[in-house]
Amino acid sequence: MLSFLNYLISGISLGSIYAIIALGYTMVYGIAKMLNFAHGDFIMVGGYAIFTCMITLGMNPFVSILIAMAVCLVIGVTTEKVAYKPLREAGSPLAVLITAIGVSYLLENLALLIFGSNPKSFTSVVSWSGITLAGGQLHIQGVTIVTILVSLAVLVVLQWFVHKTKEGQAMLAVAQDRGAATLMGINVNHTISLTFAIGSALAAIAGALLCSAYPTLTPYTGAMPGIKAFVAAVLGGIGSIPGAMIGGIVLGIIEILARTYISSQLSDAIVFGILVVVLLVKPTGILGKNIQEKV
Amino acid sequence: MKKKKLSRQTWTYIVVLIVYAVVEIFEYAGLLSSHLTGLLVPATYYAIVAVGLNICVGILGELSLGHAGFMCVGAFSSSLFSILTENSLPTAIRFPLAMVIGIAVAALFGFLIGIPVLRLNGDYLAIVTLAFGEIIKNILNSLYLGYDSNGLHASFTSQMDLGMEADGTMLMNGPMGISGTPRDANFTVAVVMLLIALFVAQNLINSRDGRAIMSIRDNRIAAESVGINITKYKMLGFVVSAAIAGAAGVLFSHSISTLQAGSQYFGYNISILILVYVVLGGIGNISGSVIAAAVLYLLPELLRALSSYRMLIYSIVLIVVMLFNWAPAARNWRNRVLASIRAKFGKKGAKA
Numbered sequence: 001m002l003s004f005l006n007y008l009i010s011g012i013s014l015g016s017i018y019a020i021i022a023l024g025y026t027m028v029y030g031i032a033k034m035l036n037f038a039h040g041d042f043i044m045v046g047g048y049a050i051f052t053c054m055i056t057l058g059m060n061p062f063v064s065i066l067i068a069m070a071v072c073l074v075i076g077v078t079t080e081k082v083a084y085k086p087l088r089e090a091g092s093p094l095a096v097l098i099t100a101i102g103v104s105y106l107l108e109n110l111a112l113l114i115f116g117s118n119p120k121s122f123t124s125v126v127s128w129s130g131i132t133l134a135g136g137q138l139h140i141q142g143v144t145i146v147t148i149l150v151s152l153a154v155l156v157v158l159q160w161f162v163h164k165t166k167e168g169q170a171m172l173a174v175a176q177d178r179g180a181a182t183l184m185g186i187n188v189n190h191t192i193s194l195t196f197a198i199g200s201a202l203a204a205i206a207g208a209l210l211c212s213a214y215p216t217l218t219p220y221t222g223a224m225p226g227i228k229a230f231v232a233a234v235l236g237g238i239g240s241i242p243g244a245m246i247g248g249i250v251l252g253i254i255e256i257l258a259r260t261y262i263s264s265q266l267s268d269a270i271v272f273g274i275l276v277v278v279l280l281v282k283p284t285g286i287l288g289k290n291i292q293e294k295v
Numbered sequence: 296m297k298k299k300k301l302s303r304q305t306w307t308y309i310v311v312l313i314v315y316a317v318v319e320i321f322e323y324a325g326l327l328s329s330h331l332t333g334l335l336v337p338a339t340y341y342a343i344v345a346v347g348l349n350i351c352v353g354i355l356g357e358l359s360l361g362h363a364g365f366m367c368v369g370a371f372s373s374s375l376f377s378i379l380t381e382n383s384l385p386t387a388i389r390f391p392l393a394m395v396i397g398i399a400v401a402a403l404f405g406f407l408i409g410i411p412v413l414r415l416n417g418d419y420l421a422i423v424t425l426a427f428g429e430i431i432k433n434i435l436n437s438l439y440l441g442y443d444s445n446g447l448h449a450s451f452t453s454q455m456d457l458g459m460e461a462d463g464t465m466l467m468n469g470p471m472g473i474s475g476t477p478r479d480a481n482f483t484v485a486v487v488m489l490l491i492a493l494f495v496a497q498n499l500i501n502s503r504d505g506r507a508i509m510s511i512r513d514n515r516i517a518a519e520s521v522g523i524n525i526t527k528y529k530m531l532g533f534v535v536s537a538a539i540a541g542a543a544g545v546l547f548s549h550s551i552s553t554l555q556a557g558s559q560y561f562g563y564n565i566s567i568l569i570l571v572y573v574v575l576g577g578i579g580n581i582s583g584s585v586i587a588a589a590v591l592y593l594l595p596e597l598l599r600a601l602s603s604y605r606m607l608i609y610s611i612v613l614i615v616v617m618l619f620n621w622a623p624a625a626r627n628w629r630n631r632v633l634a635s636i637r638a639k640f641g642k643k644g645a646k647a
């Protein structure tokens with residue numbers, strides 16, 4: 001029972017990381033209507049930025065994360081301006097998808113050139129060793145607790161931002177109808193840039209937490225978590241912020257439990273299998289809205 | 296008008312044949328390095344998958360991110376068949392049969408995925424095919440299969456768990472995959488398959504069924520209102536697309552010594568790579584896919600002299616080409632430049 005609880009907690013922790021990445025995915029998809037395949041690589045960029053600040057330059061972990069967030073934010077906004085924005089009116093969502101793949105290759109290969117292909121061993125950004133419960137039988141690592149708390153904080157702040165501020169309302173309006181939003185005087189370009197800025201900064205936080213929990217960093221670190229987070233966003237209902245959170249945590253729990261109790265090799269197959277089943281039963285995801293297309 | 300279209304189709308076949316002849320002559324004359332020779336078959340089967348994916352993306356208008364998965368099932372099913380019948384059937388019968396089996400299995404998987412997914416609208420096909428590709432890769436990577444006098448044995452844990460007799464033979468060895476598939480596929484076979492794939496694709500596009508599929512792509516609601524069975528035609532396009540990918544998988548498995556379900560062969564990144572070929576070759580332009588696949592597959596290899604910078608250059612080229620080809624601003628600029636060139640060179644250019 002205690003070991004089950006232990007696995008459940010590590011599942012929630014992994015799921016919280018997925019959730020933070022999925023938040024970025026889901027916001028960009030909801031507002032810019034594009035699949036940003038490079039999003040996973042922003043995690044990797046964040047990881048390397050923290051690695052450089054914290055280990056090479058010996059800075060404070062907190063400052064390192066702030067710098068990494070700034071680096072990711074700049075890269076995210078620049079990418080959007082240079083590579084995605086010119087294609088927004090191209091008429092085919094595929095064009096921007098391929099450019100996103102190009103950006104993903106570009107970031108991976110830049111990291112490969114700068115940092116090499118050898119995995120860097122990451123030191124956890126959380127130095128707290130955690131708490132021990134139930135007379136020493138249940139140990140929860142500090143990084144696990146911090147991950148869960150950070151993701152909850154991110155969720156609360158984002159919900160507040162989207163629903164209570166003017167910029168957040170503008171995001172909702174652009175997500176609903178870009179043309180009508182423009183007519184209402186909303187600067188669509190500015191809103192989309194802001195979305196990318198938030199998504200990329202969240203990716204840096206996710207990078208810090210991911211590399212603290214799984215301390216190897218390679219240029220391809222972000223790829224698989226990126227895809228999983230996308231799955232999480234779809235599972236929760238793409239475009240929905242609480243949905244991304246729920247999807248991420250559900251996915252993390254399933255992955256850890258499947259790895260522990262069924263088969264470590266088949267855990268990915270089980271995760272993707274559950275996605276397919278959920279989509280068949282409820283195509284819009286757990287919290288997605290069903291919007292009927294009209295003539 | 297019709298005559299022009301026909302000649303374009305024929306031109307595609309002629310160009311493929313000319314390229315094939317030139318390559319064969321060069322190879323015969325010993326002008327190709329063994330490294331380059333080894334790339335010929337892969338370049339051809341990527342071209343075949345690109346043709347298949349273009350039917351899905353360009354003609355059907357649905358995004359698939361799992362065509363590597365269809366390649367994978369085609370490759371493994373045909374490989375198992377070839378190994379089991381290696382001693383009982385001659386190559387001339389065995390390989391075509393393996394091809395049929397690989398295509399049929401891939402088409403079956405396409406059908407099974409299509410039943411639930413093609414009824415829905417939106418990006419669901421992309422997500423479910425992505426999931427399918429990863430599931431197939433994952434399962435095949437952890438499947439152990441062997442046979443002995445008691446029949447087939449399968450296990451998901453280890454070779455030991457199969458509990459085979461001493462005379463048993465391993466067929467699939469988990470992540471080690473299948474080894475010893477007879478190497479029946481060569482460049483000639485691959486080119487023949489490419490021509491067949493092109494023929495199937497071009498005929499589908501120019502048929503009544505193909506026009507029905509394209510009408511769904513252009514306006515689903517309008518197509519439905521003139522009585523086109525949406526699900527049926529979507530299914531037709533998707534199954535043909537999957538089947539062609541399966542054929543490419545058969546070529547793949549019969550051209551290498553060890554078939555593994557690793558992500559470098561069948562991962563989602565390979566599906567995306569093929570999508571890149573399709574989009575750069577022109578969505579809906581079948582011959583464009585072949586050219587793009589051949590050029591882009593060989594490009595990183597030809598850039599090998601630049602060593603570690605080659606993938607960096609590749610990615611930058613990809614972004615720049617996409618921006619140049621698709622961005623409305625770049626298109627306007629191109630049209631202006633073309634117009635000014637025409638104005639300079641007088642009426643001749645303006646007429647053409």
